[in-house]
Amino acid sequence: MGAYREVGPAAGWLDMERRVLEFWRERRIFARSLQERAGAEPYVFYEGPPTANGRPGSHHVLSRVFKDVFPRFQTMRGRHVERKGGWDCHGLPVELEVERQLGISGKPEIEAYGIAEFNRRCRESVTTYLDEWERLTERIGFWLDTDAAYRTMDTDYIESVWWSLAELFERGMVYESDKVVPYCPRCGTALSSHEVAQGYGEVTDPSVYVRFPLADEPGTALLVWTTTPWTLPANQAAAINPDTAYALVEVGGERLVLAAALVERVLGEGARVVRTLGPEDLVGRPYEPPFGYVPGAHRIVAAPFVTTEDGTGIVHIAPAFGEDDMQVARDHGLDTPNPVDRQGRFTDRVPPVAGVFVKDADRALVEDLAARGRLLREQPYVHAYPHCWRCSTPLLYYAKPSWYIRTTRVRDRMLELNAGIGWHPEHVRDGRFGRWLEGNVDWAISRERYWGTPLPLWRCGTCADVQAVGSFAALRERAVNPPGDDFDPHRPHVDDVVLRCRACGDDAHRVPEVVDVWYDSGAMPFAQRHHPFAGQGDLEGRFPADFICEAIDQTRGWFYSLLAESTLLFDEAAYRNVLCLGLILDHDGQKMSKSKGNVIEPWTVLDRQGADAFRWYLLTGQSPWESFRFSLDVVDEAMRRFLFTLWNTYAFFVTYASLPDGWAPGDPAPPVAARPAMDRWILSRLDDTTARVTERMEAYDPTAAGRAVEDLVDEVSNWYVRTSRRRFWRSEDADDRAAAFATLHECLSTVALLVAPFCPFVAEEIHGNLVAAHDPAAPESVHLARWPEPGARRDEALEAGMTAAMEATSLGRSARKEARLKVRQPLAEAVVACPPAVAESVGGLAGVVADELNVKDVRFVTDPGELVEVTVKPNYRTLGPRFGKAMPRVAAAVAALDPAAAVRALDAGSAVEVEVDGGRERLADTDLLREVRPSTGYAVAQGGAIAVGLATALTPELEREGMARDVVRVVQNARRAAGLRVEDRIRLHLDGSGRVREAVDAHRGYIATETLAEALTVAHGAPFAGDHREETLVDGEPLALRLERVG
């Protein structure tokens, strides 16, 4: 049986956390929490891999805390929860960082530098901040197996990705196609739609209204509007909507064609409509292109996507530069000429701007149009335009060959599987994510970059047959020049491997692209286990995930790539539950950014307030999926409101349990049924809370779970301990004291279990000091313990009575304040006016109310009219459904009742009759709500059905007692000032005015007991000098005291 470790003030919190971290390290608690659950039912968690080439921020703490809380909870529930870490290693961000370091920019410079050395540096760069990530992960208490972390750049990982792509290729799900893709000319690569999404920004483009003269009707021109003048040289057609009315108008001596609805908006009031035109008047007619450099059909076509929302209702079609345009070209057999090179510069097919970057060519091209009389008007146009998410270059929509996965073929299946996923919040399933899935397009997975998983496709130079390679063994088998055992599958080495074409036997070379990094991360369910190469059953109990958790911006990122790949490969969703998190904003709701200087570094919070406070705020501050308005202040609030309250209660327990006549676990205590109502009440609340927390955690709602504990801890601290304080140090009744200790001990040790997943440090501290130190059979760590089962001690009647007692106390205090009677002054009586049912429920708790209000007696009056006046109102909740439309007349009938008579009848157990619409209706007790109002004589406060009155008259005796309490307070302060310990005995001498001495004389015993005075002398001739002397006033009267320690 061990002793308690002394508990200091909460100021030592950070030291406590460091101690706990050390304990976990030394005793290998995390590893053991897994070992001890070996063979148990698995609970599968997937870590969405971050990239370690940047420092972790507060938003990473957010996701890591939520990722931690459920695995901890499920482990305590008895599940085996592997938590394999992971790192996303490939991708453009890494390449860009290396480009910056090297001072180079763009693909030509990278290739001049050398791909081998470039990729070597990428490999180094990607682990730059690995140390800091691991330190942070440990410091915030995120239990993650970082030693066994998967890395998307590892050879085994890549081989699994190859396996999956070869599978899909063999099934005809991978194809190459010329499609228009968002393309970054600087990075020289196409971007996936989820990458595009990240880079929208406002830009001002020159929007131009251009004349396309009709070739068969001189003097008349189509009016075309575009915001990308640089696409005009590639024009192939002009599109109209077949369901829109067009107008031929005359303005300023020329004739123009545009949508009828837009005439006034575009041309003003000076335009005269000559004739309305339909599609039959326009489709198929030839026009003169804006520039003559690129040949083409140059005729009018019909396309349903054309709108009249802006522009002129006539759309210029450049098939190489727009997805819709490309579709029009396919539908009408148009060419798709592209006079722009891969760097976004015009080729010499457009001589005036050859070699110029397209966006920079806008000016020259517009001036050229103006000079030739083709430009009607130009005006700046502000709109959102996509930019490269890393280098901020405006993207071009650009036709180029790309590799695709035919995800559209499993779109409906993905929707089905999605319907079975537990989304938190629920609305994401059918809303944001569901809508996105419905609009699914084939996944463009190839990137013309360097640092990534190489696309495992080899194309024959002779017959163009393409083969997919699904393993390194297959690679070696088919290679003309098989690579060695230490083969690095990255570029450029893999590019050197030549295969023999299966069709014609000639040499086949790898296609140049690498794989979209989102494909890498979406492959983690199987690639992290080197599936299928690791052998039969390698995914058993590891797929699908029970739980994943990331920020809401992953909807189109990881959430999608996981689902898409698992549907394609395994026909199953990769995760059963997903928790979406909101963004971290600053206190004013602004995004945190370095340029605004409003970034809060996680280390700042951890070094000042600690991990538990950080975690508690994030987990319980608000719904996880809302934006977090984050600041040091909100963490402070969480800390004070909950953690310090818990700490103070814990410190209180240890202080008194440590005393010589204290209490230790295992010491005898009365059975719960024999303990006082206060004990049974808090244990009822404890059981209720345990059930509630369990239920909420199972529902992935840590916010409500945490708040339930918060409420309980508040009740323990501010009601149970406050009202029971004396039982811990001065109970004459040993059983009663033991009951109090045992009850509080159970509350604290159970709360430690309940909060272990949330704030694992303080939970460990409390468990260690209150449980593990005393019971050799107990788990040495709270995180090795089993989750508590709620007991069967719920007593709702008792809880209702306590609620009424609390309310009566609150009302009594309000009345005291009103009457300006401080609580230290005892009063003769409190009168509680309430219905009989309430009086009965409070029952044995009247003594609590009396203590709290410092009154000699609490008397219940249940007869209406005594102390208060009573009124009754209809209970709409019960009567509404019963009477419906007749409710207003029921309310009128209730108002006409004699309230006192009605209440007496109800209290006597009979119903009240009212007449409604000619019928007699019986109203039961629950159909009427009572309200009391103070009448006279007492200081009264009322709230709803309860009113409390205080007898305000003070007798000399009561005044003496009040003064005695004042004296005790002064002596206690003096004890503390003298540096005495709470259990030290003293000799005490008091002197003062006549009133003071009378009070002391009358309450000698009380004062001596309260102040642990073994000897108490009054007035004349102090028998000792006293280590501590003091002169002061009590209630305006002089008091002198001396005291000294004995023994």
Place this chain on the structure above:
RNA sequence: GGGCGAUUAGCUCAGGUGGUUAGAGCGCAUCCCUGAUAAGGAUGAGGUCCCUGGUUCGAGUCCAGGAUCGCCCA
């Protein structure tokens, strides 16, 4: 332009299935307590529940439209 979400006290947030007088914490004011003490507590002030319509005996809650903010997509 479309999708999704949000809007409740000065601030941060709660408010199953419509039903009494819309709650908490922080801050503020006035106090209390003083053996949990570099703590703790009470009482009070503070609200057009974004706006406008609608459904209903009854709307913070349901429906429609609008405003503002955020995210996502065009």
